Every structure is written in structure tokens, then in C-alpha cells.
Amino acid sequence: MTATTPELTTDHTRATADEAHSHGLVTGSEAPEASRAARTTSFDVADFPEITGSEEEWRFSAVDHLAPLLADRAADGHLTWSTDGTDLPDGVTLRQVDAEAARAASVRAPGDRASAIAVARSGGAVEIAVAANTAVAEPVEITLSGDGQDVRGHLLVTVGTSAEATLIIDRTGTATYSEFISVDLADNAQLNLVLLQSWSDDAVHAGEVVARLGRDARLRGTVVSLGGKVVRLNTSAALSAPGGDVELYGLYYSDAGQHLEHQLFVDHAAPNCRSRVTYKGALQGTDARSVWIGDVLIRKEAEGTDTYELNRNLVLTPGARADSVPNLEIETGEIEGAGHASATGRFDDEQLFYLKARGIPEDVARRLVVRGFFAELIQQIGVPAVESRLEAAIEAELEVTGQ
Structure with a gap:
């Protein structure tokens, strides 16, 4: 569903197990040309052609502003890392990882050109690791700041078996920044991951976050996009073992001339898993723009799936535009339930x-x-x-x- 005026529009689908079996495929009003899972993933930048803006995954994007991050050239630098002024708690480590080891440790390869370039040009990765059987009581907060024009980043987040932690990553400054974040949750691990886009008004940011959940693992991920001229975040979560649970939340507030885009993909690849996606945004000012695309795939082996995604947009002034596109693919009828809802409107x-x-x-x-x-x-x-x-x-x- 696409809403280009501040009038209220909604698209709501709820599929029970019987309905999914009879209909086969339930999608939003603008279904992709092929399954979301069929898109290319690769560490080789050459596998991603030059972006024109007509591609399915880029047609809503501010490609002109993102152009520097789509050019395969040497990085201008790295963002500066700082903690919240305290030492890392016991059981949490932060270290540099060389490029080859970083690729091997990533849960999967990048899924778009910007993130593939980020990995290729970052010269390695920073790994934040939580040791197995560690319960971290206080949030771990890290601030990344910088002002380079071609800044690339590769981050590994690993949470060991039966470990629990809250990680907050805040981005500030005026950088033109692309990144690839790999999040690996072992069996029974729990992570509350908060990503804050607190950029200055002229920053440009393209990022991809990919997560893999083990058996009975739980991920709560929150994305907050308030700063930056253009922000494009592509988030995916793979429920790869039974009992996984993922909750993805997003909050964005787009001002005049600001373009905030969030794409999501929840891949139910194992039985008896649950996912919830809830994103809300407000827009004010001429040419304020937001884009939300939510894709959920329930594979044929993912029996007992329970999933729902929701996007709401509140248009505060004339001249703002919100695009909202929910898509749902169901390959098995043996599910608990699946659905999506989307609405854009004024006060x-x-x-x-x-x-x-x-x-x-x-x-x-x-x-x-x-x-x-x-x-x-x-x-x-x-x-x-x-x-x-x-x-x-x-x-x-x-x-x-x-x-």
C-alpha cells in the first residue's frame, strides 16, 4: 500500500491456518515480483549491479543521495567508537577482527550493494561478544560518531548460549556512512538491541542488519530514526531453529526534506516460532518522506508459526508522503496465524x-x-x-x- 496524501488508508489481512492453506499466498497490495528470499546475497560487490532506482528493493529509495555509498571506492575513514564512560561489564568483550575472520563469522553475506561495499572496504570488523551463561544487568551503550564522506563499517554482535544482554548503539555526526551488522544469537540467548540514528541534519546512512536466532532464542530489536538527511535501514531476522521469538520495533519522525526508509524481512525457516513487527512514524513539513516495507516469509517447514506486522504513519502537515508496503508469503497451511496491517492518516x-x-x-x-x-x-x-x-x-x- 502506498499513501501519498494525508488521507487515511488501511490494508489489513489476517490469515488463519485454514485460510493460508486455501489461499496459498497472502500479500500486500504491492507484492514483489519474486520471493523475498530469492534476492542475491554475496560478499562480492560485483554480484550487485549498479543501482538505477528501478530495482524492486530500491524503487522507493533516495538513490541520488545514497550514490556515494553505492560507489565501490576506498573508505574515507571509520566512525569513532566510545562507550558510555564505563568499562565493559564482565562477560562482554569488544575486539577488532580481520576481514577474513569477519566474513566467516557473519551469519550470512550482505543482501544489497551498499552493505557489500561496506564489508569490502571496512578492512575488518568490530566484534561485541557476550559470553555464554552471562546475564548482563546494565545496558551496554556505544556511540559511533564521525564526519567522513565515505565511511564504511562492519559490526559483529554475538550472544552465547543462555546469555542475556541489552546493547544500545547510537550514531551521531555528519558522516556519509554505510554498514553491515551481523547478529548471532545462540540457543536460549536473549538480546535487546537498540539502534539510534541521532545523526546531524546532513548525514547520509545506509545500513543492513542481519540476525540469526538459535533454538529458543529471543531478539527484541528497536530502531529509532530521528536524525540524518537520508537514512535507509534494511533489517532481517532468520528464525532458524524451533522456539525462536523476535520482536522488531521502529520509531521515526521525518521533517521537511528528510527521507527515512526502513525495510524488514522476517524469515520463518523453522517450526513453532513467533514474530511481531511494529513500526510507527510521524511526518511534518514539505517533502518529508518515509518508506516502510515489511516482508514476512513462512517456509513450508515452518509449521506452527505465529507472526504479525504493523505499520502506522501520522501525517502532521501537508506536503509529506508515507509509503507503506506489507508483504506476506505463506508456504504451509499448518500455522497458528499470520497477518499484517498498515495505515496512514492525519490527526x-x-x-x-x-x-x-x-x-x-x-x-x-x-x-x-x-x-x-x-x-x-x-x-x-x-x-x-x-x-x-x-x-x-x-x-x-x-x-x-x-x-
């Missing part, structure tokens, strides 16, 4: 009327509506300090146009 006039009728000024009422729109999602992050920062950041966004 709810009934909510505004209700608040104004109780003596609340319209500008205050509008703020309350936006806060309420994001509140439940922010609370899912599970890190109070980050939640407070986001609430303050949204309040600052509202100040821009006096909402």
Missing part, C-alpha cells in the same frame, strides 16, 4: 474534538495525540534512560512547527 478529528470539548487548547491537544501515538512503542524499548531521551526528542520535533 484523528474525533480525538481532537473530544480533547477540545474538555477545555484543552488545540495546540496542546495535538501534542497529546502525537505523544499517545508513540507512547506504547517507546515503552517497549525497556531502557528507561533511552525512553526519556526519545520522549524529549519527540517534544523537540513538535516544537519545530508548533504542533
Whole structure:
């Protein structure tokens, strides 16, 4: 579904096991030409042709702005890493890994040209590892900052068997940055991964995050995109063993001239797994743009799957555009349930009327509506300090146009 005006549009599909068996394939209104799983993955940049913008996975993207990150040339530098001022907790290590070992340790090869170039030109990777049977009580927060024009990054996140941790990665600065992040969760591991895009207004960022979950592993991933002129994040999670559980949350706020894009792929490749995807965005200002594409594949061996994806967009001013495309592929009828929902619209006039009728000024009422729109999602992050920062950041966004 694509919404180019602030009018409310929705697309909602819910498939039970019987319905999936009879219909075979349930998709959004703009189904891809082929299965999402059929796209190329490779460490060889030559396997990804030059991008024109007409390709299925790039047709909504700001290709002109991303052009420097699609050119296979030497990196200008690396972002500077810093922790939150404390030493890493026991059981958590951070180290450099050479290029060959980094490729071998990645859960899979890159799935687009930008991330393949990032790996090829990064000269190796940084690995953050949580040892098996380690429960890390406090969040581990790392800030990446820089201002280079061709900055490449490769990051490995590994969580050992029965380990638990929260990892926060915050990006700041004015860099033109591409990255590839591999996340590997061993059996019974749990990870709360929070990725913050706090870039300056002129930054350009193209990233790919790929995760693989072992038996009974749990991943909660949250993406927050507030900064940057152009941000394009491609996130995928492979449920490769029984009992896996993944929750993917996203929050974005696009201002005038800002392009924020999020593509997701949840690959149910094992039985009795669960996934939930919830992304919400607000847009304000002329040429504010957001793109959300959510692909879910339930393979024939993934019996007992329970999956649902949701995208909501709130258009605050004229001239903004939100594209929302949910896609669902089902190859087996033996599932618990699968579905998706998508909606884009303006303020709810009934909510505004209700608040104004109780003596609340319209500008205050509008703020309350936006806060309420994001509140439940922010609370899912599970890190109070980050939640407070986001609430303050949204309040600052509202100040821009006096909402």
C-alpha cells in the first residue's frame, strides 16, 4: 500500500491456518515480483549491479543521495567508537577482527550493494561478544560518531548460549556512512538491541542488519530514526531453529526534506516460532518522506508459526508522503496465524474534538495525540534512560512547527 496524501488508508489481512492453506499466498497490495528470499546475497560487490532506482528493493529509495555509498571506492575513514564512560561489564568483550575472520563469522553475506561495499572496504570488523551463561544487568551503550564522506563499517554482535544482554548503539555526526551488522544469537540467548540514528541534519546512512536466532532464542530489536538527511535501514531476522521469538520495533519522525526508509524481512525457516513487527512514524513539513516495507516469509517447514506486522504513519502537515508496503508469503497451511496491517492518516478529528470539548487548547491537544501515538512503542524499548531521551526528542520535533 502506498499513501501519498494525508488521507487515511488501511490494508489489513489476517490469515488463519485454514485460510493460508486455501489461499496459498497472502500479500500486500504491492507484492514483489519474486520471493523475498530469492534476492542475491554475496560478499562480492560485483554480484550487485549498479543501482538505477528501478530495482524492486530500491524503487522507493533516495538513490541520488545514497550514490556515494553505492560507489565501490576506498573508505574515507571509520566512525569513532566510545562507550558510555564505563568499562565493559564482565562477560562482554569488544575486539577488532580481520576481514577474513569477519566474513566467516557473519551469519550470512550482505543482501544489497551498499552493505557489500561496506564489508569490502571496512578492512575488518568490530566484534561485541557476550559470553555464554552471562546475564548482563546494565545496558551496554556505544556511540559511533564521525564526519567522513565515505565511511564504511562492519559490526559483529554475538550472544552465547543462555546469555542475556541489552546493547544500545547510537550514531551521531555528519558522516556519509554505510554498514553491515551481523547478529548471532545462540540457543536460549536473549538480546535487546537498540539502534539510534541521532545523526546531524546532513548525514547520509545506509545500513543492513542481519540476525540469526538459535533454538529458543529471543531478539527484541528497536530502531529509532530521528536524525540524518537520508537514512535507509534494511533489517532481517532468520528464525532458524524451533522456539525462536523476535520482536522488531521502529520509531521515526521525518521533517521537511528528510527521507527515512526502513525495510524488514522476517524469515520463518523453522517450526513453532513467533514474530511481531511494529513500526510507527510521524511526518511534518514539505517533502518529508518515509518508506516502510515489511516482508514476512513462512517456509513450508515452518509449521506452527505465529507472526504479525504493523505499520502506522501520522501525517502532521501537508506536503509529506508515507509509503507503506506489507508483504506476506505463506508456504504451509499448518500455522497458528499470520497477518499484517498498515495505515496512514492525519490527526484523528474525533480525538481532537473530544480533547477540545474538555477545555484543552488545540495546540496542546495535538501534542497529546502525537505523544499517545508513540507512547506504547517507546515503552517497549525497556531502557528507561533511552525512553526519556526519545520522549524529549519527540517534544523537540513538535516544537519545530508548533504542533
